[in-house]
Amino acid sequence: MATLSIAARLDRIPVSSIHRKAAFIIGLGLFFELYDVYLSGVLGSVISEQFHISGVTQSLLLGSSFLGMFLGAIFLNRMADVIGRRKAFMFNLLIYSVFTFLCAFSPNVSLLVLFRFLAGFGIGAEAPLCDTYLSEILPSYRRGTIMVWAYTLQFCSMPVEGLLARWIVPTNVGMAGWRWMFIIGSLGAVFAWALQQFLPESPRWLESVGRKSEAEKIMVRFEKHLTASQRVDIADLPPAVLAPPQEKLPVSTLFIAQFRRRTILLWVFQILQTFGYYGFGTLVPLVLAQKGFDVHSSLTYTTLTFIGYPVGSLISLPIVERIQRKWLIVGTAFCMGAFGILFGISNSPALIIIFGFLYTLVSNIFSNAYHIFQVEIYPTSIRATASGAGYSLSRLSSGLMPFVLLPLLQTSGATAMFSVVAIAMVIVMIDIGGFAPKTTARPLEELNQIPTLNTGVEDAHSTSV
Template identity: 60%
Template sequence: MSNVSIAMRLDRLPITILHKKATVLIGTGLFFDFFDIFLAGVLSTVLEEHFHVAHELLPLLLGSSFLGMFIGAIVLNGLADRFGRKKAFMFNLAVYSVFTLLAAFSPNVGLLIVFRFLAGLGLGAEPPLCDTYLSELLPASKRGKYVAWAYTLGFLAMPVEGFLAKLLVPLQFLGFEGWRWLFIIGSIGSLVVWILRRNLPESPRWLAAAGRLEEANRITAQFEEEAKKKRTDLVPLFSSSTQTLPEQMPKQKVSFAVLFQKQYLQSTVMLWFFQILQTIGYYGFGTLVPLILKAKGYSVIHSLEYTAFTFLGYPIGSLLSLPLVERIDRKWLIVLSAFLMGVFGISFGVTENPMLIILFGVLYTLVSNVFSNAFHIYQAEIFPTSVRATATGVAYSLSRFMSGLMPFLLLPILKQYGSTVMFTVVAIAMGLIMIDIGLLGPRTTGRSLEEINEEKFHPSDSHISM
């Protein structure tokens, strides 16, 4: 039984209860990942006042977790290609749960920055690893829709966090300031997800690629048995009772250099360029919006209120993406949503009217999550199983690195030139993304992972042994 046979069996399945369970548990983990990622941004004005943070130190406070994510996305996703998807995402959940809890008890801004950096090691690995895991588990015809469902669940974190901040920040409970409870909530939630995820199966595609065909066959058969409860006409492509499996298949050996071979180079360059730029538009807004509103003259409490309403666009946009990601090819959906982010960003920067601020803020976050869902699905589709976690993790790490630098780049522009100029910079970045994806990106919607990568993947490659 080959890697291809496992892939064929997985792609011909209908959606089962096992697929839905995996989608919900991955989505719940993403919920607490995004909850934690946006904490420093949502609380930026609060923390600035509480710790009397100097202006030159504020970018480091906002960027510390993103710098941790840069390292985590490279290291932990690399481990996922060596030791398995499940072990990697169990480890990263544990890392950011522990250090987010420690951040809640930070006595000073220095320790808070350290703990945010360490939590970022786990945070950075989660999204690309979830993209990889779900893309390998789900059938090709439903892959985009169910990855988008997972992110829709995850993006509920933004408005929940916004309204919790509005509610808790003015309060004290059990001797702790309200902002500390936000960190505690994120940590405990991550721990609960860690316990629930223990029963998830390993990726059969990864097991097959690693030569562990007995395990790959057993897990795939479980999905087939579950599917037969819905479709009695479904029978396995291969019968385990008649198929003789080799005792051990040679394990694939992957080096980082494989990403720069001719068959991967275009996808690597395209995705790296994209990840460097997308951060400016996506996290530039989500992380800095309270500070943007403060620069427009709104108080801390009012900026938290506006932020909460603006963040409603995140889950709404994710829901809107559900019918789009399987109808419009992912590459063109990314291009279109990048254009609209540029338009709505400049509109948000220009306006001073409170109702228009909320309107353009919601429109921006709405479109940005159509953009986000499309690229999260897309980035896990354009590399083969043997290097998928490494390729997406390394590319995604660049976005985390840029997110760490972003406050140092955008905050000075905001303070010196105002929000309109800052969002003009964002719009230029979105325009470059349109060119990058439009010219270099392959079509992926509705195609199997193996078909998408067929022309690139050759078993005789010097860096990959089968």
Template identity: 55%
Template sequence: MTKPTSTVTGSASGPAGDSITARLDRLPITRTHRRATVAVGLGLFFEFYEVFLAGVLSSVLVSEFSLSKGQLPPLLASSFVGMFLGALLLGRFADRFGRRGAFLLNLGTYSVFSFLGAFSPNAVMLLVTRFFAGIGLGAEPPLADTYLTDLLPARKRGKVIAAAYTLAFCGVPVVGFLAKGLTEHEIAGIPGWRWLFVFGALGAVVVFFLRRSLPESPRWLQSVGRTEEAEQVVAAFEAEAGSDRVAVPATTEQREPTSAAPVRELFGPKHGKRTVMMVIFHLLQTFGYYGFGTMVPLVLLAKGHDVKESLLYTALTYIGYPVGSALSMPLVERFERKFLVIGSLLTMGVFGLAFGYSDSMVLIVVFGFGYTAVSNLFSNAYHIYQAEIFPTALRSTAASGTYSLSRLTTAAMPFVLVPLLDHTNPTTLFLVVAGAMALVAIDVALLGPRTTGRTVESLSQ
């Protein structure tokens, strides 16, 4: 079937009476959309690189700084505490001052402190630098979700955001294999693990300059009363598209607030149910997603594998992250995203328990790969979902504010899961993880709206 197109008549700003939002939804995927997707995906690449770096280096850092079991959890938690604060601060910043400025601020902060972390002389200095690097990266995923949700047409929103995350999740096996290859060597007389921080810092600088050329969100510009600028951005998109615009019903311009909406609206009758759902969601989902990724090296050590073996198994398991993300691309538009989130959560619980019971190398890799692959179907579906269910004026505040809770619980996980693993066994650990996943599935089933294929404006009504 050929794609329906229409030659749009009238001024460069589209047919009379057409709203900016309708004109954005009429667009095909243009060169600027693709450039934005790559720039956002590369920024997310270093977000996930940083998150999983703590897990793969945990066993190395214990040896490097002679850490006790009690000293490791604060080091693992430091970047997540920073991410919690960063998500709260930069999420609101993006709704008040713009998505593009928030993007540049978070990457610049991360790059500086990741570079300083490479030269930490002791564990305390590393803890401090990772905390401030975390502040920089804290809002990266919800900012990415918000920006791409603002920019993309409704019928392509899910697939393109999933593509950005597929690029991003390549950072997970990259950090796994780099850790396996570098931690055993020195480069220029510097221990290999320190180069892992340098790589993250320099990569973020490259992404910073890529993002400088991105347009501001026209939906956000309109929501704060900068309609003329929004018109210019949309007109530039339409000029790129030419006559290749999809025929959608024209709509009258919707009146938007001329400043960022007050946060209290998220807890009012219109949005309160969705806010409560996402609060519960993010308090618990990290036990399954980040809990597995950061605990795998320690679980493998507990099963009797040495550091070298555990890093190899971890790297092989981490291949499932980009693979699962790629598999999600045709699914997030074909199936209702609410049900994809629920189904993937339950499947993660099953694979997690199987991993906990496994002892052979083959089963460890198979179930670990299966878990990580399904977890990225879950991750992509919920990242799309969490931004599209809130209105433009509060989208970043809502997505970042609730997402920040996941950083807080991730920071707490080493204090819960590491002692649990030490005092019980991997099976008990994954029973706790599976229970958390089941509760999250119930939360979404009871409180979540359906979203696939709907415009963000209709979803906020």
């Protein structure tokens, strides 16, 4: 084992308790990332009534945290490639926790928008950084499955948040109920932040930047968690043959011939996928209000439809390593477009709940597949930067989305709004189906070999359809 590279040893090692603990801690951090993403949507109609806002101000309230996430995903993920994954985790949740706590005591909309923006800056890097970290420590043959377990924990935040909102928002214990929702998010993030301090640094990243002795020490920790039978299993495996570890790479690597097409397809995907994924979760309470349901009823229906998020994530467990990820993204994107239109034309509570549940169910199979995919297609030393840059565009798109979809909802109704969402998902299908590489169960180093930075030679696998 000692003669193999750290990356090769990580890909050969069986899943042990250290992998499972890391997945749980990462999943908990992602839980509060998604809690924040949907907080403005869940509380949108309540806060709008409290402060008597509408129009542009309402869109700004919904979009402010996403605009903060756009900047956070760029800067904090780049920092993760420079100072390490573990230190970047510490910055992310600490910034988020402080400003989310301040949101609870905002006396007016202006300060609430400002604090939501700053909280978004802190949490913006969390998702791509978590994707990056898990992809680097997990063996290639179980990468997708274990990552999905972390995402399943993350997606439990949606029904939990819906239940909390339905229970807490109507109350007034010392302050308005919606303010307690921010306090819960802040305190939960502090707990996740404390646990993340126990995560080992990514040995794959340490090796990629030349810190081999540190990588070896952490790798020994991974191998010590193996049972005796697992050690025997490793000894029976044939030796791995991989390219030597890569040196530090500049950001311009994203645009060399080998990675240019991947960068473009990922950026197009991230700009448009938000219309399908976050367009539903963020705006569904307002869609229900537009259909004539009161706040209490809309929160109830929202909670029931949000149950589809963790269910969809669980359903993806047995298929994420069996179906090529690009085709999983394409198939679920089609279903999201169809179920969105059916939800838009529905007016009975039963159909609203059924199509809303089906929408959230398939959207989380979609989400799991693309979160794994986006960190598989770049080298280790720029993986966080690359995924963060792409993900930042989804945050920018999400921030601007209310300014597009909300006026459309108010003027033309839910069916017209979901028709625009369906068009965005069709473009996503063409983008991923036509140009994405096949990544399922392949070693990261095999997917991202760089013969020479200046050759302009296209990786044969990057053109595989």
